[in-house]
Amino acid sequence: MVPADLPDSLLSAPDRMLAAIGAVILGKPLQIRLALACLLARGHLLIEDQPGVGKSTLAQALAAVLGLPSRRVQFTSDLLPGDLIGSLLPDQTHGGLRFHPGPLFTPVLLADEINRASPRTQSALLEAMEERRVSVDGTRHELPNPFFVLATQNPSDQTGTFPLPESQMDRFLMRIELGYPDLAAERALLLGQDRRALLAAVTPCADAGLILALQAKVQAVYTAPAVLDYLQALLQASRVPGAFAGRLSPRAGLGWLQAARAWAWLDHRDHVLPEDLQAVLPAVTAHRLDPASPASEAPALAARLRQAVRLA
Template sequence: MNPQLQQAFDQINRIVLGKPHQIRLCLACLLARGHLLIEDAPGVGKTTLAHALAATLGLDFHRIQFTSDLLPADILGAAIYDRASGQFSFHPGPIFAQVILADEINRASPKSQSALLEAMEEGQVTIEGVTRELPKPFFVIATQNPIEQAGVFPLPESQLDRFLMRIRLGYPDHSAERALLKGENRRDLLGQLQAMLQPDGFMAMQQAAQTIHASDALLDYLQSLIDTTRRDARFGSGLSPRAGLALLRAAQAWAYLAGRDFVQPEDVQAVLPAVVGHRLHPAAGVDSAEPDWAARLLLEVAIP
């Protein structure tokens, strides 16, 4: 791995204990210029992870706590009359930052959710007729509680598709939990974090990740994965071409993280559950309690 990336990885790993695979996925997601959705129960360290990522990458960081009464203007900003100058001046909202932590995104009303999601897709926002560029790089790290919890507005499928990856943290294992209980308060540790990367450097890495070689043999494998989801009656609808591209980008970033200049099937396998998990839905009438569709998909598709 690139030494700078390795340092960043180590630092985050010290804050969020026992989750190296998820941290790698987060890094790969950001390297592939994707937005990240972290989904899990409250209190497993979603916010801490997002914080640690932003701080380590040296990016400026805003956090928006989504609530049911949050309005789009609270995210984007608004023009406010300034009595001293006698003019309206624009007060940018929290969206104008390189990393946005959209905490508990599924608690906000669909209107506010879509204000954020538009910004994610376009890289710019239009407020009162004026289009304003968002800073670069621009990441949204959204967290959400699983749908089963009360008082939430689940994100529609079209908006879920905007997130490159969805990861789940899960509970820490026994030793990580013990370290957590014995160690310092995580919030205090966050304050001590140093930026390990510069924005320019990170954008260069993003460029490099995009040029990772994907051979025909690998694309064969990728396509047979996608075809399987389209032909299989268990899935309501197969993966879209956008999902296929996302899978390739994520696998390239994963290969870049591993310091390789080409993608191999294992890279695809490593990122696939995070990339397609929120994009595949069982067909009507199929028992949706089936454990992890993505893992079964991987087992069923042979590597050509």
């Protein structure tokens, strides 16, 4: 099922990326795969877990492997929108005001501990994430392409956190949980090198052009009517009154399909199977079906949705 019309570099790039990140983040192949699928599906990724399980490391590794310029913003409660987007400053040479772009203007944005920022700052991210551009003082400024937000958040019951609004939750294509490593992985981690040193040693496997090409290829993965039927049935099942706290929006459906395509592509397939939809289901739907639920409840929510629909 390997498409024959592709150069070798395109074909092996995802595998190389997976392997490179896997060398840094040990024992988490599923999460790494999901993160990569999210990127290829042009979505934004939210990583939620306890401190210290490697959220930021994964985000940094991803950025490093992608070979894209990245910036990291540590979100705090006193972070203001201007600190993120940029601000208008007096121009010494030409006079008047000039826009100084903030850290948002980067292909990969690491938003660390995003739920520590105030709602105001978070809402500043909304337009940027969906439209991929920002408006300052009535002027639009396009963000670079590709633009990818990798956010980490602490579980919302921790002190000093604000829950993310549903509108922003919906803009994250996936929410994943890292979880503690298993015994073997943790032993390897303890024995291995310093993660920071490893991160510094990561060699980029891609560049902006390659990622754009990959995203276009993912977009072209074929989706059969039977798969669309199944997707629609799942979306409808989530909207049955009283079934779930939240409902899946059309945006969620679009993103889900795109994520399934990326998943199929990572599997070296040129068409989507229902299994691809199911594979990304917990990551794509759980934070939309119940925005207040922690990531640890995602499998249960996903199972409920899955079982509500009979797969023909």
